[in-house]
Amino acid sequence: xxxxxxxxxxxxxxxxxxxxxxxTYSNSASQSFFWYRQDCRKEPKLLMSVYSSGNExxxxxxxxxxxxxxxxxxxxxSKLSDSATYLCVTGGxxxxxxxxxxxxxxxx
Amino acid sequence: xxxxxQSSRYLVKxxxxxxxxxxxxxMDHENMFWYRQDPGLGLRLIYFSYDVKMKEKGDIPEGYSxxxxxxxxxxxxxxxxxxxxxxxYLCASSFSGFGNQPQxxxxxxxxxxL
Numbered sequence: 631x632x633x634x635x636x637x638x639x640x641x642x643x644x645x646x647x648x649x650x651x652x653x654t655y656s657n658s659a660s661q662s663f664f665w666y667r668q669d670c671r672k673e674p675k676l677l678m679s680v681y682s683s684g685n686e687x688x689x690x691x692x693x694x695x696x697x698x699x700x701x702x703x704x705x706x707x708s709k710l711s712d713s714a715t716y717l718c719v720t721g722g723x724x725x726x727x728x729x730x731x732x733x734x735x736x737x738x
Numbered sequence: 739x740x741x742x743x744q745s746s747r748y749l750v751k752x753x754x755x756x757x758x759x760x761x762x763x764x765m766d767h768e769n770m771f772w773y774r775q776d777p778g779l780g781l782r783l784i785y786f787s788y789d790v791k792m793k794e795k796g797d798i799p800e801g802y803s804x805x806x807x808x809x810x811x812x813x814x815x816x817x818x819x820x821x822x823x824x825x826x827y828l829c830a831s832s833f834s835g836f837g838n839q840p841q842x843x844x845x846x847x848x849x850x851x852l
Contacts, residue, residue: 661838662838662839664840672845672846673828673843673844673845673846674781674828674843675843676840676841676842679840717780717781721838722838724769724786724788724838725783725786725796725838726838726841728780728781729780730778730779730780731780
């Protein structure tokens with residue numbers, strides 16, 4: 631079983647839609663949580679950290695449920711430029727563990 | 739802005755060659771990391787370093803070594819390149835501190851071993 635599991639997608643959504651991704655993690659000792667975005671053939675870039683109380687950054691909202699060991703990302707009012715792969719990441723023991731990503735395609 | 743620079747975007751080498759991938763960061767980060775990324779497998783950690791001259795094995799260190807002689811530079815070495823080491827290699831760096839800090843990545847090196 632992978633330490634961080636994500637639905638690979640693709641999620642195909644129309645522009646302006648709201649879309650949500652979930653991921654689950656198996657290591658209950660994980661201490662930190664992030665969402666990264668990766669465009670095709672580019673490096674991963676930090677999208678946002680995920681805090682226990684939930685946090686928002688513009689159109690993006692992240693939630694953490696420690697009891698159920700899952701993390702979510704909500705994107706409102708999707709833009710064409712949001713098309714990318716979204717990586718769920720957990721941290722513990724000075725290392726980060728990356729999920730394999732969920733692909734999002736926003737269409738006209 | 740954090741800048742992590744990898745020496746080559748694309749590299750083609752032959753089986754058996756010794757290959758050096760270089761990474762430099764300009765933010766005085768203590769931690770540096772080397773990953774490889776393959777379709778369907780995601781990012782896998784090869785080696786990491788917390789300090790100069792210090793290194794720790796990641797999840798897939800076989801066939802690789804690293805060197806960190808200066809804080810800003812972390813080199814990945816393929817001792818004798820093989821075709822199964824064809825991959826995208828990503829270097830990252832982060833601060834030390836409480837909990838885990840986010841990592842910042844270089845542009846990546848697409849390495850092909852023929």
